[in-house]
Amino acid sequence: QVQLVESGGGLVQAGGSLRLSCALSGRTFSNYAMGWFRQAPGKEREFVAAISWSGGYTYYTDSVKGRFTIFRVSPKNTVYLQMNSLKPEDTAVYYCAAAFRGTTQTMYDMKGIDYWGQGTQVTVSS
Numbered sequence: 001q002v003q004l005v006e007s008g009g010g011l012v013q014a015g016g017s018l019r020l021s022c023a024l025s026g027r028t029f030s031n032y033a034m035g036w037f038r039q040a041p042g043k044e045r046e047f048v049a050a051i052s053w054s055g056g057y058t059y060y061t062d063s064v065k066g067r068f069t070i071f072r073v074s075p076k077n078t079v080y081l082q083m084n085s086l087k088p089e090d091t092a093v094y095y096c097a098a099a100f101r102g103t104t105q106t107m108y109d110m111k112g113i114d115y116w117g118q119g120t121q122v123t124v125s126s
Contacts (some may be wrong), residue, residue, distance in 0.1 A: 002026035002115055004096050009120030012086055016124070020081040022096030022117055030054075032114075033102035034072060034079040038092035038122075045095070049081060050107030059104035063089075086124045093119040 008020040024032065035050035049060045049070040058070055069082040079096060096117040099106050106112045 004098060004115050004117035006094070006096055006117040006120040009094060009122045011123045011125065014086060014088055014124055014126050016086050017082070017084045018086065018122060020083065020094055020096075020120060020122075021078055022080075023076070023078045024098055024115075025077065027098070027100075027115075029072075029077040030074055032098040032100055033104065033107055034070075035097045035099070035104075035107035035113075036070060036079075036081045037095045037097060037110075038090075039095070039119075040092040043092075045110075047108050047110065048094070050104040051079065052104055053101060057104050059108060083122070086122075088124045088126045090122060091124050092122060094122050095119045 003025045006022045033053045036048040037045050039045040051058050051070045067085045072079045097113045098115045099112045100114050
């Protein structure tokens with residue numbers, strides 16, 4: 001059974017930090033590009049960040065560049081999203097995703113995504 005299990009969400013004040021985690025089980029982690037998306041109330045799900053299956057390439061949406069960092073730790077089958085300098089507009093449910101042999105472009109276009117996590121709430125207070 002394939003699972004993407006996220007953790008690390010919560011409530012934080014503006015300017016604070018959170019680290020989200022997403023563990024993949026049931027598949028070979030190194031075969032998957034991994035990404036993070038978010039969905040705020042009343043809005044469509046949007047791309048946040050992605051990392052290639054090799055780990056050699058990353059890509060971010062403009063609004064998080066310089067504040068968020070995506071990285072993967074293969075021995076733990078886990079992808080992380082380090083979020084610093086959080087803003088109220090970062091408030092959303094954050095989802096991780098996995099794409100078999102995908103690319104960062106695959107993730108950005110939301111194409112070829114094989115698995116989604118259940119989501120974790122991030123709330124940033126002003």
